[in-house]
Amino acid sequence: MKPIGKAFFAMALVVGLGLSLVTTWAEGGEAKVVCRVETDRKVLPAGGPQNVVIKVSLDAPLAPSAMERPRVNLALVLDRSGSMTGAKIERAREAAIEALKRLGPGDLFSLVVYDDTIDTVVPAQGIENIEGIIRKIRQITPGGSTALFGGVSQGAAEIRKNLGRDYVHRIVLLSDGLANVGPRTPEDLGRLGAALIKEKISVTTIGVGTDYNEDLMARLSQKSDGNIYFVESSDDLPMIFAAELGDVLNVVATQVRLFIDMPKGIKPLGIVGRQGRIRGGQVELSMNQLYGGQEKYALVEVAIPASTTGSTMEVATARVVYDNPFTKRRETVTARSVARFSDSSAAVERSTNKDVIREYQLNLNALSQEKAIALSDSGREEAAVDELKQSAAKLKKVGIMYKDSVLLEQAEALDIQAETIKQKGMSKKSRKVLRTESYQMKNQQKSK
Amino acid sequence: MTLKRSIAIYWALLLIPTLIMVVVAFRLLSHEQERISRQALELASGRGQAICETIHITVEGVEDSLTASLVAIDPDRLVNTLTRWERTNPLVRNVFVWQEGAPLAYPVPGMESTMEERRFIRRYDSLFSKRIAWESNPGASSEEKAPQTTRKTVDTLGNVSQTTRETAQRGRQALLDLARPEKRVAVVAQGLGAVPSGERFQPRSGWIPWFAENRLFILGWVKVAEQGPVFGIELELMTLLSRLGTDLPRFTEPGIAYALVDGNNEIVHLSGKVDGGQKPAAVLNVSPLLPHWQVHVFLDDSNRDGGRGFFFVSLILLGIFVAAIVSGGALMTWQAHINKKDALEKTSFVSSVSHELKTPLTSIRMYGELLQSGRISAPEKVAHYLAVIVAESQRLTRLVNNVLDFSRLEQDRKTYHVDRVDLVELVIAMVERHGIRIRAAGMEPGVFLPDGPLMVRTDRDAMEQVVVNIIDNAVKYAAEGKRLTFVLTDANSGFYELRISDRGPGIPREHRQRIFDKFHRIDTSLTARKPGSGLGLSIARSIARDLGGDIGFEPVKQGGSAFIVGIKKDE
Structure with missing residues (x-):
C-alpha cells in the first residue's frame, strides 16, 4: 500500500469512527432534523421541457426526553378590554394559570394586560412564587379599550430582560377585539412581528370570539413565526394554551434556514405558500423554528429542460442550517433529489408521490382561500364563492384521481363553507376560519 | 323717621363694604383659578415637551x-x-x-x-x-x-x-x-472623524x-x-x-x-x-x-374640576362669610331697633304715668284747699268735695296698684291668694261698685248672668283687677257707645267666659294684635286726648294667664269692642 493510500485509509478510519460515534450519541438523544427532497413524480416523462413540483420536507425529531429541554421565556399578553367580560376573562384567567402550571423550574413567565393602558401584572420572573402569580392573575378584571400594539410591545419588553440567554422566547397574545389605540393595521403589526423575530421572539395569537381582527393577528403571528388560533368559544382556551405550551416546550430547532440549490439548466419558477427569495438557481427560505415530531416543508415549482428516456438528472440539493437548542450547536443537514426520465406513462403514473401532490394542492387551496377573502373584502362575494368552489372542485378531482381521503374531506368541507357563504354572506366567523386555516396550512402549524 | 333712617345707615355701612369685599374676592379668586389652570396646562405641556x-x-x-x-x-x-x-x-x-x-x-x-x-x-x-x-x-x-x-x-x-x-x-x-x-x-x-480632512x-x-x-x-x-x-x-x-x-x-x-x-x-x-x-x-x-x-x-374634566374645586370651595366660604356678616348685622340692627323702641315706650310711659298721677292729685289738692280755707260751709258742698277727694284718691290708688303690679308681674314676684269665688256674685259686686263711675262716664251697664252661682278657685282681688282694668279701658275710650254689657256664660270648654263689650269706636285693625302689649297705646302722643299708662290690658292679660285663663279681643259687628275673659273651671 502506498503511503498516500495508507494515509487515506487512516483518515477514512478516523472519519468512520467519528461518524459511528456521532451516531451512537445521536441515539442517546441528539437526533438531527431529517431533510428530504421529493418531486411529485419520481419518474418524469421524457421529452420536452416541463414543470415539476419539488417538496423539501424537514422532519423534526422528537425532543430527547433524557436531555434538559431549552428553557422557556414566556410572556402572556392578555386583552382585558371591556368586551372581555364574563366567561371570556374567566377562561382567559384559567388558561393563563394552566399555561403557568406547565412551566418548569428555570422557565420565565411574565404577564402583561392591556386595555387603553398597559400594565405589567407579572414582570419577567421564575415561577418559584407560583401562588403569588396565580393570585395576581385572578385579580385581572376587564376594563376599557384596546391598545394591542402597546400590549405586545410591553410583553416584548418583559421578554427582552432575558434576551441574551438561552431561552425559547415566546409571547402569547390573547384578544377578542379590534385594536383601537396605537398602530393597528395588519401592515404595522406585521412589521412589529418581523422586528420581533429578529430578536428571536415569536408571537402566538389567540383570537377569541368573532370580533377580533384576524388579519392583524394572522400577520403578527406569520411575520414572527408564532402559531395562530381561532377560538370561537372561550371554553377551548385552556386546551389551546396547553397545546401552545406543548409546542413551545418542544422546540427542537430554531433559526431554521433552508437553501435549495438547482443545478444549471433547472430554473426555479416560484415558491408555493411561503415567502422566500430566488437567486438564480438558489431558493432561500427561512422557517425559524421546528417543534418535536413536526414536519415542515417548502414547495417549489421548477422548470426542467428537455430530457431523454432512461437518463437521470439531479433536480435539487437542499441544505438546512439550524440551531439545536439542546446541544446549543449550529447544525447543517443536506439532502438531494435525483429524477429519472421514462417514456412509459405507466411508470410515470406509478411513481406518483401522493404526499407531494396532496400538500401542493392543499397549499394552492390555502392561496385560494386568501384570494376569496380578498375578493369578499372588495365586495365581490360571488366571485369569492366561485373561487372557493373551484378550489373545492379541483381538490375533489385530484382527490378522486389519487384516491386521497384528506383531499376529499377538505374538498367537502370547503364546499360546505362556500355554500354557507353563498347563502349567508361572508360572516365574521367564516372569514376567521378561512384566514386561520390558510395560515395554519401554509405554515404547517402543528397545534390547531 | 329717624329710626328708619338710622337703620338705612346701618345697612349701608354694612352692605357696601361687604359688597366691595365680595367683588374683590371674586375677582381675585377668578384670577387665582385661571392661574391654577394655566399652571396645570404649563406643567402638562412641560411634560409633553420632555416626551418630545x-x-x-x-x-x-x-x-x-x-x-x-x-x-x-x-x-x-x-x-x-x-x-x-x-x-x-x-x-x-x-x-x-x-x-x-x-x-x-x-x-x-x-x-x-x-x-x-x-x-x-x-x-x-x-x-x-x-x-x-x-x-x-x-x-x-x-x-x-x-x-x-x-x-x-x-x-x-x-x-x-x-x-x-x-x-x-x-x-x-x-x-x-x-x-x-x-x-x-x-x-x-x-x-474616522479624527482623520485630518485633506484630499480624503x-x-x-x-x-x-x-x-x-x-x-x-x-x-x-x-x-x-x-x-x-x-x-x-x-x-x-x-x-x-x-x-x-x-x-x-x-x-x-x-x-x-x-x-x-x-x-x-x-x-x-x-x-x-x-x-x-x-x-x-x-x-x-x-x-x-x-x-x-x-x-x-x-x-380632562376631572383635572379642570380639580382646579375648579378650589374656586367653588372658595366661593362657598365667601358665601358663608357674607351670610354671617349680613345676619350678624341684621341681628344687631334689630336689637338696636328694639332697644330704641323700648326706650321710647318707657319715656312715653313715664310721662303718661306722671300725667295720670297729676290729674287726681290736682283735684284732691284743689278740693282739699277749698275745704281748708273754711269758705265752704254748705254741708252738701262739703260732702261733694269730700266724695271727689275720695274718688280721686281711689283712682290714684288703682293707678299706683297697676304700676306696682306691673313691676311685680315683670319680675315674676306677684303672689296670688287662691280661694273659692262665686263669679256671679263677683260680677254683680263689681258692677255695683263701679256703677257710679260707668254711669258718670255716660254709659249704662247691662248684666246678663246665669241662674246659679259659678264657683271657681281663683284670687278674688286679682280677678277684680282684671275686670276693673277692662272697665277703665271702656270708660276711657268707649264712653260714647253709651252701653257696657257684662255677659257671664259657661263655655263648656273648661272655661267660664266673661264677655265685656261696649259700643264705642272699636280698635283699629292694625292695633288689635298689640293692645295687650305693655306700654302699647293707640295714641302715644303726650297731647293724647285720653290719659293712660298703656299698662291696664297688659296687666289684665298677665294676671288672667297667671290664673290659668286668658283674655281675648273680638270686634263687635255693629261697632265696638268685646273683651272676653276666660276663667278656668274647677277640676
Whole structure:
C-alpha cells in the first residue's frame, strides 16, 4: 500500500469512527432534523421541457426526553378590554394559570394586560412564587379599550430582560377585539412581528370570539413565526394554551434556514405558500423554528429542460442550517433529489408521490382561500364563492384521481363553507376560519 | 323717621363694604383659578415637551449611531454586512446599495427580492431614478437637525420618579445599542472623524423622512467614497415605536393624558386615558426627524374640576362669610331697633304715668284747699268735695296698684291668694261698685248672668283687677257707645267666659294684635286726648294667664269692642 493510500485509509478510519460515534450519541438523544427532497413524480416523462413540483420536507425529531429541554421565556399578553367580560376573562384567567402550571423550574413567565393602558401584572420572573402569580392573575378584571400594539410591545419588553440567554422566547397574545389605540393595521403589526423575530421572539395569537381582527393577528403571528388560533368559544382556551405550551416546550430547532440549490439548466419558477427569495438557481427560505415530531416543508415549482428516456438528472440539493437548542450547536443537514426520465406513462403514473401532490394542492387551496377573502373584502362575494368552489372542485378531482381521503374531506368541507357563504354572506366567523386555516396550512402549524 | 333712617345707615355701612369685599374676592379668586389652570396646562405641556425631546434625542441618537455604523462597514463586505443587519437587526427594515447612474445594486428587482424588498424598490423609485434629489429633502441631512440639548430633557422631566427616568434612560441606551450592530463601530467612527480632512473624501450622510403609502418611512444613507456607492438602511419605525412606547416616562397623574400622534393624526402611543372626541389642551411638534408627528396633551374634566374645586370651595366660604356678616348685622340692627323702641315706650310711659298721677292729685289738692280755707260751709258742698277727694284718691290708688303690679308681674314676684269665688256674685259686686263711675262716664251697664252661682278657685282681688282694668279701658275710650254689657256664660270648654263689650269706636285693625302689649297705646302722643299708662290690658292679660285663663279681643259687628275673659273651671 502506498503511503498516500495508507494515509487515506487512516483518515477514512478516523472519519468512520467519528461518524459511528456521532451516531451512537445521536441515539442517546441528539437526533438531527431529517431533510428530504421529493418531486411529485419520481419518474418524469421524457421529452420536452416541463414543470415539476419539488417538496423539501424537514422532519423534526422528537425532543430527547433524557436531555434538559431549552428553557422557556414566556410572556402572556392578555386583552382585558371591556368586551372581555364574563366567561371570556374567566377562561382567559384559567388558561393563563394552566399555561403557568406547565412551566418548569428555570422557565420565565411574565404577564402583561392591556386595555387603553398597559400594565405589567407579572414582570419577567421564575415561577418559584407560583401562588403569588396565580393570585395576581385572578385579580385581572376587564376594563376599557384596546391598545394591542402597546400590549405586545410591553410583553416584548418583559421578554427582552432575558434576551441574551438561552431561552425559547415566546409571547402569547390573547384578544377578542379590534385594536383601537396605537398602530393597528395588519401592515404595522406585521412589521412589529418581523422586528420581533429578529430578536428571536415569536408571537402566538389567540383570537377569541368573532370580533377580533384576524388579519392583524394572522400577520403578527406569520411575520414572527408564532402559531395562530381561532377560538370561537372561550371554553377551548385552556386546551389551546396547553397545546401552545406543548409546542413551545418542544422546540427542537430554531433559526431554521433552508437553501435549495438547482443545478444549471433547472430554473426555479416560484415558491408555493411561503415567502422566500430566488437567486438564480438558489431558493432561500427561512422557517425559524421546528417543534418535536413536526414536519415542515417548502414547495417549489421548477422548470426542467428537455430530457431523454432512461437518463437521470439531479433536480435539487437542499441544505438546512439550524440551531439545536439542546446541544446549543449550529447544525447543517443536506439532502438531494435525483429524477429519472421514462417514456412509459405507466411508470410515470406509478411513481406518483401522493404526499407531494396532496400538500401542493392543499397549499394552492390555502392561496385560494386568501384570494376569496380578498375578493369578499372588495365586495365581490360571488366571485369569492366561485373561487372557493373551484378550489373545492379541483381538490375533489385530484382527490378522486389519487384516491386521497384528506383531499376529499377538505374538498367537502370547503364546499360546505362556500355554500354557507353563498347563502349567508361572508360572516365574521367564516372569514376567521378561512384566514386561520390558510395560515395554519401554509405554515404547517402543528397545534390547531 | 329717624329710626328708619338710622337703620338705612346701618345697612349701608354694612352692605357696601361687604359688597366691595365680595367683588374683590371674586375677582381675585377668578384670577387665582385661571392661574391654577394655566399652571396645570404649563406643567402638562412641560411634560409633553420632555416626551418630545426624549423622542427626538432617541431618534437622533439612533440615526447618528446607525450612520456611524454604516460609515464603518468594510466596503469589501458591504452587501453581506447589510443583509446580515437586515436579517438580525430589528431596527433595520430594508437595506440598499446604489451606484449613482446605475440601477439598484441591492435589492435586485425581480424574483431575487422578497415581497418586502420589491415594495421597498417601488417606494423609493423616484429617489433611485433621481427624480428627487437626495439632499434637497427638508430636514434630511444631519446638519439641519434642530439643536436641542440633552441636559434640558433631564431637567424638564423634573419630578418624574427616579425609576421612570431610569427606565427611559435604559430604554434609550438599549435602542442606541441596537443602532450599533458592530461592536467596534464607535471606535472606528471616532477614528474616522479624527482623520485630518485633506484630499480624503469626507463621508456624506443623511436621513430622509419619506412619505409613501400614506405613512412615514425613514431612509438613512451614506456615501464614503467619491466614486463609491450610496448605501444605507430603511429604519424600522415599528421597532422604534414599540421600544419608545414602553420606555417613555409614564406620567400617572389622574386627568392628564399624553398621546403621540403620527402624520395621519392617528394615536400611536397613549399614556393616560382620553375620551373619544376630546380636544387636546396643547399640541407639540415631536421632532424635525419625525415630521408632522405631534404630542397631544389632554387635560380632562376631572383635572379642570380639580382646579375648579378650589374656586367653588372658595366661593362657598365667601358665601358663608357674607351670610354671617349680613345676619350678624341684621341681628344687631334689630336689637338696636328694639332697644330704641323700648326706650321710647318707657319715656312715653313715664310721662303718661306722671300725667295720670297729676290729674287726681290736682283735684284732691284743689278740693282739699277749698275745704281748708273754711269758705265752704254748705254741708252738701262739703260732702261733694269730700266724695271727689275720695274718688280721686281711689283712682290714684288703682293707678299706683297697676304700676306696682306691673313691676311685680315683670319680675315674676306677684303672689296670688287662691280661694273659692262665686263669679256671679263677683260680677254683680263689681258692677255695683263701679256703677257710679260707668254711669258718670255716660254709659249704662247691662248684666246678663246665669241662674246659679259659678264657683271657681281663683284670687278674688286679682280677678277684680282684671275686670276693673277692662272697665277703665271702656270708660276711657268707649264712653260714647253709651252701653257696657257684662255677659257671664259657661263655655263648656273648661272655661267660664266673661264677655265685656261696649259700643264705642272699636280698635283699629292694625292695633288689635298689640293692645295687650305693655306700654302699647293707640295714641302715644303726650297731647293724647285720653290719659293712660298703656299698662291696664297688659296687666289684665298677665294676671288672667297667671290664673290659668286668658283674655281675648273680638270686634263687635255693629261697632265696638268685646273683651272676653276666660276663667278656668274647677277640676
